[in-house]
Structure formats: C-alpha cells, structure tokens
Amino acid sequence: MEAILKDPAGAVIGLDFDGTLSPIVPDPAAAVIHPKAPAVLAELGRHVLAVAIVTGRPPATALELGPGLADVPGLVILGHYGFERWENGQISAPPPPPGVPRAEAELQLLLDELGLRGVTIEDKARAVAVHTRRSPDPEGALDRLREPLARLADKHGLVVEPGRMVLELRPPGMDKGQALSLFLAERAARSVLFAGDDLGDLAAFEAVRASELPGVTVCSGSAEVAQLAERADIVVDGPDGVVALLEELASAFSRS
C-alpha cells in the first residue's frame, strides 16, 4: 500500500465486480453496484494510472448494473475473465466460441433429467452460467451438477469456472490472472492493488505476486468463500468494506 500511496500515478487498481463492488443478491439480473462505488472509483481514477474492473460478467452487463461507471476517468473493464474489453465506450472481443450455444442447447434437458428445482441458467452469450442460489439446497445442487457439467463442457471444448453458487461453462485460454498480467504490462504499472471475493479471483492474486511489483491483495470477505481470505494481504467485510478501503485511499490521495 505504501508504494501506491507514494506514487499513485504508477498504480493500477483492479477490482472484481460481483461480491466486491456489488453485493451478492439471489437473482444475478437484480445485482446493482454499491451506491458509493461509482463516486469513489471516479475519485481514484483522477489520481491513479488506471482503474480496471476484471469480471466474469460481460462488460456491457457490468455497465448496466453499475450506473455511473462509464464516467469513471480512464476506466477499463476486462469482462468475461478478460476475453472482452471495454474502454472509452468501445468493446473489443474475439468472435464468440461455437461451443457455448451448443452446450446451452443441451443444458435444459440435463437439468430436467437431474430434477433440480430452482436452478437457473444465465445466458452470457460468450459463456453460460448455471446458478443454484435460489434452489432449496444450493450446495447440494452444485455437487450434483459438477460432474455432468464438466462432461458437457468437455464435449464442447469449454471449461467449468466455479463460483459462488454457480458453475459457468466458458471458453478456455484466459483467466483473471492473465488478464491482469497483460494489463499491468501494457500500462507499465509500478504498483498494483487487486480486490476480489471469489475463487476466480485467485488467479488475479497470483498475478499480483508474479508481477513482482509492490502489490496488495484484498479479499472482500464472506462466509461463502474461505480460500481467498487465506491468500489475501487484507480482508475486509464485503463490498461495504471494499468501498470504505477505497474511500480511505482516495482521501489519502486528495490530501497529498
């Protein structure tokens, strides 16, 4: 943190979206960014090298669920685990993988065969997520889905990304660690902070360490995910804690 405070103009602030900037809610479509997040990111954006949201969401969805984000100075959104990039109002992305619609076409039948209630499908175009949070037994449903979804992913050249009461089928070849590493190199960052809440953020934590830059990893703590807290430099209490930490950072920049 010292390096970031001393030289904000060299710092990249990387942030996950769901569970970090946006509180977890039962319905993925009803998620909304923490009310104070856009303003604090805008303040940080005026001081640091870059603010980057690194998320499993498509960038367009992060922008919809985060009104005000588009006005954050210099914001970059690395969505779909880094496959899609939003910057200056433009989205760049490789062509969508053919395996996703093929897997999705078989998914409902698979869920019907398993007879799981309350399990929902989130169509993300470049990926498809199977959520169990609204099932009567979310953990049990996840356990029953793991093997069949792994087989379905394998059949269509996809990988399974596990998350908080969700298993996502997505193309291989990119993760939050690679996305963050590439971004740090592109911007010639001199320090980095990354905050996340979920298993998918572990790769970004590793990228912070691998960069050999002065770096700090922040876990947006929850009862649901223990593994990330164990590997974080700082653990805060969910999105409220993340926003409070970012506010402290922004006020320190304004004072100096």
Ligand SMILES: O=P(O)(O)OC[C@H]1O[C@H](O[C@H]2O[C@H](CO)[C@@H](O)[C@H](O)[C@H]2O)[C@H](O)[C@@H](O)[C@@H]1O
């Ligand atoms: O990389 P992230 O920004 O953390 O996105 C990961 C997944 O987050 C979303 O699901 C999670 O948040 C939902 C809304 O709070 C919640 O209902 C769900 O249980 C969580 O797993 C999102 O729906 C996925 O597409 C993202 O990949």
